[in-house]
Amino acid sequence: ILNVEQSPQSLHVQEGDSTNFTCSFPSSNFYALHWYRWETAKSPEALFVMTLNGDEKKKGRISATLNTKEGYSYLYIKGSQPEDSATYLCALYNTDKLIFGTGTRLQVFP
């Protein structure tokens, strides 16, 4: 059974702070890692799909890195804003399926 782990489980930061969280996964037979943002009462929104070791992707103030050899990905948010408050999910792509972590719940206080 593949296990995808995310840490921390939750995070509270002040507006303007930068933050990061981790997704850990088995490094063997790697295909792709997805990051999603899920705001309450909305659909999970895709942020990144990462496939290559050393990949670094950026979308506005959010960026992500990937290390497939050691089995982890970091998501960074620079200068957090209250609208960044959401649950951030990572998911490992494996044989046509996504295996999700439990998510990191971020709350940004004004």
Added chain:
Amino acid sequence: SAVISQKPSRDICQRGTSLTIQCQVDSQVTMMFWYRQQPGQSLTLIATANQGSEATYESGFVIDKFPISRPNLTFSTLTVSNMSPEDSSIYLCSVDGGGVQETQYFGPGTRLLVL
């Protein structure tokens, strides 16, 4: 991309009853997926639904409990049968963008509380 709608958005049900959740996509897609997120747990795949064939269920999920229909390329339903409080979850449908490097697109979810 794909736009997905789900009905109902939320419901409160009595134990022993059944609820059917509908998922509508704005374009034709081959594969549709049904997920569940129980409180404090990860988003877990229930089954994959292909049009014209029976759904493929993941370990721990059975057709008698979660029957799925896929009558055409834009629509699917998931029924949660003989509900118990443990079925209280968020249920999401999604579609595949196609390929390893494509994202999945999700509906807004159905929030179910079973009393």
